[in-house]
Amino acid sequence: MSSTTPDAAAPAPATRTPRHTRGRVPFWAQVFIGLAVGVLIGFVARQFDQAWLAETLKTVGGIFVQLLRVIVVPLVLTAIIVSIANLRQVTNAARLAGETLVWFAITAAASVVVGITLGLVTNPGANANLDTSAGEAPSSTGSWLDFLTSIVPGNFLGLEVSTSTEEGGALTSSPDFNILQLVVLGIAIGAAALSVGAKAEPFVNLTRSALEVFSRLVWWVIRLSPLGTAALIGSAVANYGWDLLGPLALFTADVYLGCAIVLLVIYPIVARANGLSPVKFFAGAWPAIQFAFVSRSSIGTLPLTQRVVTHNLGVSRDYASFAVPIGATTKMDGCAAIYPALAAITVAQLFGVDLAFTDYLLIAFVSIVGSAATAGLTGAVVMLTLTLSTLGLPLEGVGLLLAIDPIIDMIRTATNVAGQALVPTIVAKRNGLLDQSVYDSNTFGGADARLELDEDEVAPAPTTDDTRVAVPA
Template sequence: MGLTKKIVLAMIAGIAVGLICNVLNTSQVLGAGVTGFINNYLTNGLFDIIGRIFIASLKLMVVPLVLVSLICGSCALSEGSRVGVLAGKTVLLYLVTTAAAISLALLLAIVIQPGAGMEGIAGDAAFEPQPSPPLSEVLINIFPTNPVDAMAKGNMLQIIVFALLMGYAISRSGKPGQRIAGFFNDLNDVIMRMVGVLMAFAPYGVFALLATKIASLGFDAILQLMKYFMVVLAALLLHAFGVYSILLKLLSGLNPVQLFKKMRPAMVFAFSTASSAATIPVTLSTVEKRLGVDNKVASFTIPLGATINMDGTAIMQGVATVFISQLYGIEIGLMGYLTVILTATLASVGTAGVPGVGLIMLAMVLQQVGLPLEGIAIVMGVDRLLDMVRTAVNITGDSVVSAIVAKSEGALNVETFNDANYSSVANGSEGRQAAS
């Protein structure tokens, strides 16, 4: 059974067990001894322990994941012929789409207010919010004076700047740099395996977290989580079919409908795997064979996009941040929202294309604006379903940026892009591979 099915089943089981515990606790049929056992040894005992351990494991992965992923990414970006106008256009477009994505998400969440009236869901945990610093101080504090101290304190913005600088320096250091780059690439593989190990336990974490929450909340929590789910889903769809269409038409003059039709196989594959990295071969083949993007562009924009273009993740972070702030009754203000946009945009560079890493990045964003990490437990139950959708959005953004950059560089076969009669049979084995 795949991880997706396991987590969906764990989510259903967690909700069911939580509802049963809630009904048993609220009914007067059982005695105090039974309800006490349920509360003390199950919901606030075993389930709570498992959930807390899983949240702690997510926090554990934040610093090493961001640091090593960014060093490897900036190394690849800075070496050889990849430096220049092509890289500049690609990175700029990816950052612009990510900033637009999280801005759209924040706007929708602020207007719809999915967490309004849900203050009770946060439980009795005491939390004293720290005042958000002014934007000028945030910008100054981006640049670290001591990277070790920044990593020890989990200051993600400083870690991002240090990693980008170190990656650039490694790519410019000749043979010593190549040896160091090889070390970090190997370390990155090890960390990705650690993330895989952690995600293998995700079903148990999801079950425990949902069972604990639903046991104390009942049916109302499901309805409220559904409201959060729908806000995130609406933002994802608006960004995919609205923002991307406008950008593609304005910057390249290409037909967005054609792009969406031809990217459908890759989008379905991304939805099923919930991993941008796993979808790279399919995305690359589809962009080259179906959209007509030259390999010299696609071979750079697609792998880079799988590393730094995480619009769907940014949307989830934006909605979740507003949701959690409303949940705990904490107003983060305009400076807080601007900090979220800046942090999530920069953090997208370090979000690896594997399932579940978006929750790790969400922990970073919440830390940056002084919101409690316990809020992750509330949104995590429906996150796996949303992860599948936002992965499809991410690879769609990769294809849009690839088409725009290729068109501007004269590296796009417009006839292939506009060929509405493209079929796998007519194009031989390559077409079959792209359509598979």
């Protein structure tokens, strides 16, 4: 550990405004403009039955999310390899990992209590006007054994092939990846490099350089967020509108209210209890939260979540590169806590099944622990089927809720990502891995500007703490 003393005679460097923000619309404003334009275009496409416009919006939005998903693979792999290899500088790495998982469980427990309470107070299933005979059981369900199969990589990059049936009966196959398997691979390779020692330095340096390249690629894709936001929200409005909300209006309102309570009450309490300003947290994490809302993908938002956690919230890059990908696969307070709790109560009421006190305890257990069992799989439906099957509730209830899933998935994903940013931040704060000056400088809009710094502009000053590394712009 070393430190340097600046030359007293040297003039203080002038503070420069990031090039992207001089004379231009701030990035956060661009995203909101894209959001408004997308809603307008989606309304036009739906109101005037412009199928070609709706399909265009869907295609553009899908391409944008796919770009993020593709870049996630090398970004997560290289980030975790480098962070594990750098653990030789951190004396409490095991404790950090354990504390992160504990806080994941604490906030998940609080979230599921919110979901169960809302369900018991409002009785969304008893007040829903639905024909239960129209429900269909899903073709696949979640299982506790999924965790074991999902952590064992099928190949070097955790790649999979998903098959779907298009109109006309044609089968199409597309490559996909299992993010949890990538995490396992990264940890294994990083641990091997750590074990090899000095001989692995060339490999680690090459991986570190690759990480910088992939990080730059990610930011180029994120710069397309205004366009992607317009396409994604426009597609949602054009294809779904609000027609499907009538029969399940109370259930939908409960999901949004539950997520709002977690976002605006539970998370601020947790932040304040750990000496952090909730306003500063939301200002710093807002770019990722708002993007998660329109993209409906925690994995697609992962690169942006990682960036705001380090650049805006001041979390050590070594720790964040490990904690954020883990959070993106297992920390889902919206999809794995609030939603399955409310959905299970709703389905039970729809089918006239009385739940005992032990059933509510099972809901809480599945929500806290079960998300790990579905970590490598897609969507909240898998988590819901795991909850219903554990309680012995009819799986046909899943089919009744799928119609409105795209609408409620927006707030669920935003809640997921907020939690994925909060937990690493409070763990970093508790362990001296948080740059408090960076955290306290967050303002709405100003935090976006920090993300836009280029390599030739002012970057954060290097830290003298061996457990921290400077975060390059």
